[in-house]
Every structure is written in C-alpha cells, then in structure tokens.
Amino acid sequence: MTWVSDHWNEIFTLARSHVWLSGLPLILGLVIALPLGWAARRWSRIYPVLISTSGLLYTIPSLALFIIMPIILGTQVLDPVNVVVAMTIYTVALLVRTVADGLGSVPDHVLQAARAMGYGGLRRFVGVELPLAVPVIAAGLRVAAVSNVSIVSVASLVGISQLGNLMTDGYARLIYSEIIAGLVACVVLALVFDGLILLAQRLLTPWLPAQGGRA
Amino acid sequence: MIASVLDWLTSSATWAGDTGLGARIVQHLWYSLLAVAIAAVIAVPLGLWIGHTGRAKSLVSVANSLRAVPTLGLLFAVALYLGPKIEGNLAFLVPSIVVLVILVIPPILSGVYAGVEAVDPASRDAARGMGMRGMEIVRQVEIPNALPLMLSGLRSAFLQVIATATVAAYVGLGGLGRYLQDGIATNDYVSAAGGAIVVSVLALIVDGVLAVVQRLVVSPGLTGRSGGTRSSRRGMSGTGEAVAPESESLLAGQPDRPSQPAARSAAH
Numbered sequence: 001m002t003w004v005s006d007h008w009n010e011i012f013t014l015a016r017s018h019v020w021l022s023g024l025p026l027i028l029g030l031v032i033a034l035p036l037g038w039a040a041r042r043w044s045r046i047y048p049v050l051i052s053t054s055g056l057l058y059t060i061p062s063l064a065l066f067i068i069m070p071i072i073l074g075t076q077v078l079d080p081v082n083v084v085v086a087m088t089i090y091t092v093a094l095l096v097r098t099v100a101d102g103l104g105s106v107p108d109h110v111l112q113a114a115r116a117m118g119y120g121g122l123r124r125f126v127g128v129e130l131p132l133a134v135p136v137i138a139a140g141l142r143v144a145a146v147s148n149v150s151i152v153s154v155a156s157l158v159g160i161s162q163l164g165n166l167m168t169d170g171y172a173r174l175i176y177s178e179i180i181a182g183l184v185a186c187v188v189l190a191l192v193f194d195g196l197i198l199l200a201q202r203l204l205t206p207w208l209p210a211q212g213g214r215a
Numbered sequence: 216m217i218a219s220v221l222d223w224l225t226s227s228a229t230w231a232g233d234t235g236l237g238a239r240i241v242q243h244l245w246y247s248l249l250a251v252a253i254a255a256v257i258a259v260p261l262g263l264w265i266g267h268t269g270r271a272k273s274l275v276s277v278a279n280s281l282r283a284v285p286t287l288g289l290l291f292a293v294a295l296y297l298g299p300k301i302e303g304n305l306a307f308l309v310p311s312i313v314v315l316v317i318l319v320i321p322p323i324l325s326g327v328y329a330g331v332e333a334v335d336p337a338s339r340d341a342a343r344g345m346g347m348r349g350m351e352i353v354r355q356v357e358i359p360n361a362l363p364l365m366l367s368g369l370r371s372a373f374l375q376v377i378a379t380a381t382v383a384a385y386v387g388l389g390g391l392g393r394y395l396q397d398g399i400a401t402n403d404y405v406s407a408a409g410g411a412i413v414v415s416v417l418a419l420i421v422d423g424v425l426a427v428v429q430r431l432v433v434s435p436g437l438t439g440r441s442g443g444t445r446s447s448r449r450g451m452s453g454t455g456e457a458v459a460p461e462s463e464s465l466l467a468g469q470p471d472r473p474s475q476p477a478a479r480s481a482a483h
Contacts, residue, residue: 059418061378063395064411071216072410077399149283154382157287158399164287171291171386179295183288194309 004065011166016184018162021083021155022148023193029091030141036092038125047100054093062086062151066158071134083155092142098140102133131204138201145193149186157173163189200214217402223409234393239410240417246383247421248378250315251323254372256318258323259365265324266331266361267353275328278321286379290314294386307387318362318379319372326368328469330361362433370425377418391417 006009042049060068069075069082106129114128153164163185170178202208223229231237265271294310301309334357342356358365384392392412397403430438 005236027460056419056422059422060415061381061411061418063378063381063392063417064414067395067399067407067411069414070404071220077404146283150283153285153287157385157396159383164285167285167288167291168385171295174295176292179288183284183292186285186288187283190453 003175003182007178007181011181011185013129014161015189017080018152018164018186018189021080021160021162021187022087022152022189024051024144025084025087025091026141026193028088028147029095029144030137031093032088032092034098034130035053036096037103040096040100041103050096050100050167050214052141054096057089058093062090063157065089066155066160078159080160082158083152083160087148087152091148093139094144095140099133099137102140103129105136106132117212117213133209134204137198142194142197145197146190147191149190153182153186178204216408220408220412223405228404229409236391236394236413239353239391243377243380243392243414243417244421245392246312246315246380246388247373250312250380251319251369251373251377253312254316254319254323255369258320262324262327262365263331263357264351266328267349267357272328278324281317281321286314286318287382289317290379290383290386292319298386306351311383311388313388315376315379315383316463319376322372322375323368326371327361327365330364330368331357333364334360343426359367359434363429363437366425366429366432370422370429373421373425374418374438374468376416377421377446379412414454 036050040050065086066082067077069081069086070077073082073085075081110128110132111124114124119128152162153167154163155162156168163182166182166185167179170176170180170182232238233402261274264272290311293314297310297313298306338356338360342352347355349466380388380390381392383394384390384396390416391410394406396411396415398407
C-alpha cells in the first residue's frame with residue numbers, strides 16, 4: 001500500500017491517459033456505429049454483412065491489431081493514434097449490432113403513430129427511434145466500455161503508456177503491489193465508465209422507471 | 216514497409232526450424248487447445264448443473280464480473296506469484312495456462328448455463344412426461360437444445376485464448392506471441408508485424424472452422440435449416456457470431472447475459 005501512496009501522481013497521470021485511450025474510442029465508435037446500425041436496419045441485406053464483418057474485426061487479437069495499425073495508418077509505432085483507432089474499430093464492431101438491434105426493438109405501432117403525426121425520415125430517427133433505442137444502445141456501450149478499459153492496458157506492451165504500465169513495470173521489477181494497483185485502477189475506471197453511461201441513460205430516458213442498474 | 220513484411224512472411228528461413236513460424240503456429244494452437252480443454256472440463260459440467268438445477272446462479276454472475284479484470288494484470292500477477300514456485304521450463308508454461316484457463320471459464324460457463332436455461336420448459340416437461348429422468352433429460356434434451364449457445368461460448372473462449380496467448384509471450388510462453396514480443400523488444404518491426412498478421416489470420420481461420428463445426432453439430436430442428444417454415448428469420452443472423460453469439464429465438468427472455476445486451480430486446 002505504501003507503493004500506492006508514494007506513486008499517487010504517477011498513477012493519476014497514467015489513469016488520465018487511460019481515460020483518453022479508452023473513452024475517446026467509445027465516443028468515436030458510437031458516432032460511427034449509429035449511422036451503420038441505422039443502415040443495417042433500413043436495408044436488411046446489409047445487416048448480415050455488417051454483423052459478420054464486425055464479428056471478424058473483433059476476432060483480431062488486440063496486441064496484433066496494435067502492431068498492424070502503423071502499416072495501415074502509416075503512423076509511427078509509438079503513436080497513441082494507433083491505439084485510439086484500434087479501439088475505435090473494436091467499439092464499432094461491438095456497437096453496430098447493438099444499435100441495429102436497438103432500433104429494431106422499437107415497436108411497429110410506435111413508428112406508425114410517429115408517421116401519422118407527420119414524423120418522417122431523419123426527424124423520426126432522431127426524435128422517436130433513437131430515444132427509444134437508448135436503453136439497448138447504452139447496454140451495449142457499457143459492455144464496450146468495460147472491454148475497452150481492459151484491452152487498452154495491453155497497449156503498454158507496445159510502449160503506449162497508461163495504467164497497463166503499472167502492470168508491465170511491476171512485473172519487470174517484481175513489485176507485486178504495483179501490478180495490483182494497476183489492476184484495481186483499471187477495474188475502478190471501468191466502474192466509473194459504467195456508472196457514467198448508466199447516468200446518461202437515466203437522463204436520456206426520463207420516462208423509464210429507474211431500475212435494472214446491474215443486469 | 217508492407218513489402219518487407221511480406222518478404223518476411225514468405226521467406227523459407229522464417230518458416231523453418233524448431234522456432235520457425237510453422238512450429239510457433241502449432242505451439243500456439245496447442246496452448247490454446249489445452250487451455251480451452253481444461254476450462255471446458257471445469258465449466259461445462261458446472262454450467263449444465265447450474266442450468267439444470269437452477270442452483271448457485273450467482274456463480275455465473277461472479278464469473279462474468281471477472282471479465283472486468285484486465286487480462287494483462289491478471290497474467291502478470293499470476294506469473295509473478297506462481298513462477299518462482301515451479302521448477303524448470305514449466306515455470307513459464309504453467310502460470311500462462313492457469314491464466315488462460317481462468318480467463319475462458321466465464322465465456323464457456325455462461326454459454327452453457329444460458330443455453331440450458333433457455334431450453335423451453337415445455338420440452339423439459341414433455342421429456343419428463345415421457346418418463347425421462349434427470350440425467351436423461353440433460354443428455355437428450357438439454358444438451359442438444361443448448362448446443363448453439365454452448366458452442367458460441369466455446370468459440371468466443373477459443374478466440375480469447377488465441378489473443379491472450381499472444382500477450383502471454385511476455386511471461387515466457389512460446390507460440391506466435393514470441394514474434395510480437397521479441398520483435399518489439401529488439402526494434403525489429405518487420406517480424407513483429409509479420410507475427411501479428413499470422414496471429415490475426417490464425418484467429419480468423421479458427422473462428423471460421425468453429426463456425427462450420429457449429430453448423431454441422433447443431434440439430435437442424437434448432438437452426439431452422441430443415442424446412443421452409445422459418446422464413447420469418449429473414450434479416451437475422453444465423454447461428455452466431457464470434458463475439459456476440461446468439462440465436463435470437465432461443466435467447467429471447469434471457470435474464471442475465473451482460474455480454475449480450477441486445478438479446479433482451481430481440482423478442483418481438
């Protein structure tokens with residue numbers, strides 16, 4: 001425990017970059033997955049294509065993807081952009097299906113009612129379908145958040161610093177409490193993300209009773 | 216850069232020998248298979264028991280919450296703890312395999328449990344009405360019905376092991392991770408990238424093979440491939456995907472599957 005109190009600043013700095021490396025892809029991924037999920041719903045032929053493509057992308061091991069990224073992007077090996085893009089790919093892969101299924105969960109009679117009230121096209125999507133799909137999308141986002149936080153720690157093996165550094169460094173220098181500190185910090189961070197998404201979901205869906213926090 | 220990686224991949228020197236690419240691929244598959252097999256021996260009976268009796272469901276949630284623990288930390292902690300206690304070469308192998316096993320118990324367990332749990336109670340009642348007893352119901356009704364989800368769980372477990380075995384090179388495990396780790400350590404980006412490509416392709420191939428197995432093994436009565444009666448499944452994906460494996464009709468009304476949030480709403 002003394003290790004933790006001695007290195008508080010370092011942990012904080014690493015945690016901050018961990019937040020960036022896992023949080024930014026979460027937002028980017030959501031922004032990309034929304035139109036893709038919508039398209040998958042709109043044209044049923046695209047659905048299987050998008051779902052299987054995202055399944056394949058998610059299959060690629062994270063460490064391998066971090067290392068391949070520079071070839072694709074033309075970046076330096078030590079560029080944090082590699083990690084952000086790789087994590088965005090994973091997030092999109094997870095969320096496309098969730099968004100499509102979430103939009104699909106909006107009952108037909110609601111859509112018809114919206115149409116009868118004059119809602120069409122983009123306005124119906126933003127005003128009716130998306131809000132009703134929030135619970136499903138938020139659930140997917142929570143899964144993605146937890147998995148992002150865990151996967152990002154692997155990036156310390158390719159020299160991108162974040163909380164995973166505590167684990168690699170602790171292992172290299174045989175400092176047990178450093179590894180544990182990294183582990184705990186990651187879990188705490190995952191819980192924070194989880195809580196924030198849950199909070200956002202409550203705020204976005206005030207008509208739903210507050211329940212089912214921990215599924 | 217791409218050209219030199221391709222050169223590396225196609226050169227015979229890369230593939231030859233005991234530490235060549237060919238041997239590393241075999242090694243990687245062997246570790247993965249070993250870990251999944253050990254985990255399955257533990258998780259499959261446990262999942263069947265939990266699903267069949269409905270007891271100790273909290274075990275599934277506990278196992279699932281383990282997923283939030285970052286792999287890397289778990290790997291290093293276990294390696295540091297177990298490594299010095301084991302003699303010889305096993306000191307590198309055992310901790311890695313232990314971590315891999317710990318990691319893939321949750322997906323297998325929740326796949327098996329969810330599969331059994333999702334079996335239509337009417338089928339179970341019918342089986343009982345026909346005079347079947349506990350084990351007979353498990354073997355002849357629950358397992359065949361649960362198979363799609365069980366296999367999806369095994370499939371994602373396998374992929375997770377392949378990915379994590381790569382990382383385990385850092386605690387001394389062999390396999391393809393060696394190229395990634397040694398490549399980065401020695402600033403030899405070409406072999407690191409080459410190894411990374413091979414692992415990715417390996418994961419894709421294994422996923423494809425398991426998808427085919429899944430198709431072949433699951434009873435046609437469940438997949439709807441036997442006749443034209445299930446045309447309503449248009450637009451839904453078939454037997455399951457790598458990450459979020461599910462077959463909507465079976466999963467509808469699944470109570471707690473945190474990894475598959477969409478399933479809850481898939482029932483129309």
